[in-house]
Amino acid sequence: MILAWAVIAGFAAGLGRAIIQKRRYQTPKLKYIWLVVIAFIPQFIAFQVPATRNVVPDQWIPLLLVGSQSLLLIFTLCNIRESGLVVLGLGLLLNLLVIVLNQGMMPISPETIYRLEPEGTAPYWVVGERFGVSKDIVLSQGETRLWILSDIFVLPFGLYRVAISIGDMLIALGAFWLLWSSGSPDITAEGETS
């Protein structure tokens, strides 16, 4: 959700920039876009679609997540010269790194979950297992490799609280930057400087 807002804000800012400068909103020439689509579809099925996310076995999640994000990494490397892709790619790399080192899922500690749900709802999670139908695995701080890169920051977000990682922050920033840059007068020149 927080990432969706970064996209909306970046697009609005970039479009506003284009309108103020009386120019068209220009899209960068991204290569191998199909990699993003192929990476997205399995995650959409496994994490978003209510009819399917509850039936995808937890054992499949590490392979699905690491495979999907590896495709995104290839896409990023193929388009690294575009504005914002360096930051997006760095965020992706940090997330992928901590996921690979922690059983193929993003670690979240019980302490962070308590901060997400301070009212103390009946725990539906178990340490060492997947957290609900999310991309996360519940691991104590001591068990987590590269804990600093896991979901440790809790932000209020409307009626919700959201736990995010440093990688998520960079992805939000990179998405905003990429969309904002597309409203610039000379998108090619700006892309070459990044």
Next chain:
Amino acid sequence: MKSIAFWMSKIDVRVVLFVLVVIMFAFAAGAPSACGGIGG
């Protein structure tokens, strides 16, 4: 009407596809966890 036409002229199919690609990338690359364990 003129201002709506001006806004619409700033957006074409390529832009819509580009924004969709960024949304898909951000969703697939990110791993935030919301209250209730809803991923994405």
